[in-house]
Amino acid sequence: xxxxxxxxxxxxxxxxxxxxxxxxxxxxxxxxxxxxxxxxxxxxxxxxxxxxxxxxxxxxxxxxxxxxxxxxxxxxxxxxxxxxxxxxxxxxxxxxxxxxxxxxxxxxxxxxxxxxxxxxxxxxxxxxxxxxx
Amino acid sequence: xxxxxxxxxxxxxxxxxxxxxxxxxxxxxxxxxxxxxxxxxxxxxxxxxxxxxxxxxxxxxxxxxxxxxxxxxxxxxxxxxxxxxxxxxxxxxxxxxxxxxxxxxxxxxxxxxxxxxxxxxxxxxxxxxxxxx
Numbered sequence: 001x002x003x004x005x006x007x008x009x010x011x012x013x014x015x016x017x018x019x020x021x022x023x024x025x026x027x028x029x030x031x032x033x034x035x036x037x038x039x040x041x042x043x044x045x046x047x048x049x050x051x052x053x054x055x056x057x058x059x060x061x062x063x064x065x066x067x068x069x070x071x072x073x074x075x076x077x078x079x080x081x082x083x084x085x086x087x088x089x090x091x092x093x094x095x096x097x098x099x100x101x102x103x104x105x106x107x108x109x110x111x112x113x114x115x116x117x118x119x120x121x122x123x124x125x126x127x128x129x130x131x132x133x
Numbered sequence: 134x135x136x137x138x139x140x141x142x143x144x145x146x147x148x149x150x151x152x153x154x155x156x157x158x159x160x161x162x163x164x165x166x167x168x169x170x171x172x173x174x175x176x177x178x179x180x181x182x183x184x185x186x187x188x189x190x191x192x193x194x195x196x197x198x199x200x201x202x203x204x205x206x207x208x209x210x211x212x213x214x215x216x217x218x219x220x221x222x223x224x225x226x227x228x229x230x231x232x233x234x235x236x237x238x239x240x241x242x243x244x245x246x247x248x249x250x251x252x253x254x255x256x257x258x259x260x261x262x263x264x265x266x
Contacts, residue, residue: 010160013192013222015247017150022247024157027143059146089146114148114155 009033014040020052020121021045022114026059034070041074045081052121053078056114058089068103075108086110086117142166147173153185153254154178155247159192167203174207178214185254186211189247191222201236208241219243219250 009030014037015022021044023037041053055071057063075085088111098105111117142163147170148155154177156170174186188204190196208218221244231238244250 010192010194013157013159013189015155015157015189015191015222017247017251022148022155022157024146024148024155024159026146026157026159056146056148058148059143061143089148114150118150 011040012037014044016044016048016050017118019049020054020118021048021050022054022056024056024059028062029060029067029070031066034066038070038074038077042077042081045078045083051083053083053085054114054117054121055085055087056089056117057087057094058091058113060094061091063094063097065101065103068098068101068105072103072105072108075105084109084121086120088112088114088117144173145170147177149177149181149183150251152182153187153251154181154183155187155189157189157192161195162193162200162203164199167199171203171207171210175210175214178211178216184216186216186218187247187250187254188218188220189222189250190220190227191224191246193227194224196227196230198234198236201231201234201238205236205238205241208238217242217254219253221245221247221250 009032012023012025012029012033021041023041029037044050045053053074055074060067071087078085086109087105090110109120111120142165145156145158145162145166154174156174162170177183178186186207188207193200204220211218219242220238223243242253244253
């Protein structure tokens with residue numbers, strides 16, 4: 001019961017808005033696409049002046065442990081690259097599923113929508129190389 | 134030769150960023166999803182203070198006359214609702230295909246990326262009810 005043809009999955013676009021990278025996750029994220037996205041985000045953060053990454057998951061209706069892990073790993077890599085990740089737009093059902101899976105995403109900032117995510121990044125932008133006080 | 138099960142397509146998320154709505158189109162857009170998106174955008178523009186709509190198509194690798202028509206129709210509806218549409222992130226191959234299809238999207242402002250799309254909307258924001266001079 002393998003799927004007849006491994007549907008080609010286009011990479012998820014990483015949009016640059018000033019010094020923030022915005023990713024709008026939609027539908028299901030396949031293994032290859034998720035790996036590609038991790039690499040794309042890390043490269044873009046490292047190669048640009050990006051100080052923040054906003055991942056909107058309002059287009060995600062079903063979440064599994066894989067997606068939870070991917071988001072946590074992206075956030076960890078982004079932090080190592082001196083930027084911050086804000087997760088936004090999570091549906092209540094997705095939040096409940098994540099908790100049931102034991103994925104409470106500790107240390108990850110979440111907001112209700114993209115606007116608030118940008119606010120969070122703007123309010124406390126510590127700069128890239130130095131920490132604000 | 135109908136498809137065995139009509140794969141459920143989640144709606145495309147419409148992200149509000151200040152008074153601009155951002156839509157990141159990814160992969161293929163199915164008939165139902167496109168119709169839903171048209172309605173979502175029109176409702177959101179009418180029901181909010183949105184003065185602009187940015188449609189990023191950098192995640193779209195294959196374009197057909199259907200998608201071209203949908204984008205033109207969205208832009209037309211948005212204009213009637215006193216807001217502006219900027220299309221951005223188009224791949225060169227997609228641009229060539231659109232021209233070959235005779236869809237040159239007249240009257241639609243395009244930019245290379247999301248940042249420039251926001252710049253265009255910011256530079257010449259005519260306000261909602263009145264035209265600037």
